[in-house]
Amino acid sequence: DLGDVMKVNPQWWNPILDKINSRATLDVTVRENLGAKFIIEALSIRNIPFAVYSMGAGVKRITTNIEVCPCCKQKLKEKP
Numbered sequence: 001d002l003g004d005v006m007k008v009n010p011q012w013w014n015p016i017l018d019k020i021n022s023r024a025t026l027d028v029t030v031r032e033n034l035g036a037k038f039i040i041e042a043l044s045i046r047n048i049p050f051a052v053y054s055m056g057a058g059v060k061r062i063t064t065n066i067e068v069c070p071c072c073k074q075k076l077k078e079k080p
Contacts, residue, residue, distance in 0.1 A: 008038050017042060027063040027070060029055065036060050 043050045053061040
């Protein structure tokens with residue numbers, strides 16, 4: 001919904017969208033669901049793999065580095 005995107009500050013989402021479009025590694029922590037929805041939708045549309053980690057109290061961490069845990073920095077095990 002374009003109306004929802006317009007509610008997100010372009011000064012916040014323009015640099016994120018630039019990273020997504022250039023396929024640079026993205027590691028963003030958000031507390032607003034609208035911001036998380038924007039990032040997840042942008043990544044999904046471009047078929048970029050990502051992971052969402054719930055940090056508690058409604059805070060989410062979204063990353064395109066799906067091989068390393070963003071919290072402990074250890075390599076994640078591959079799923080069988």
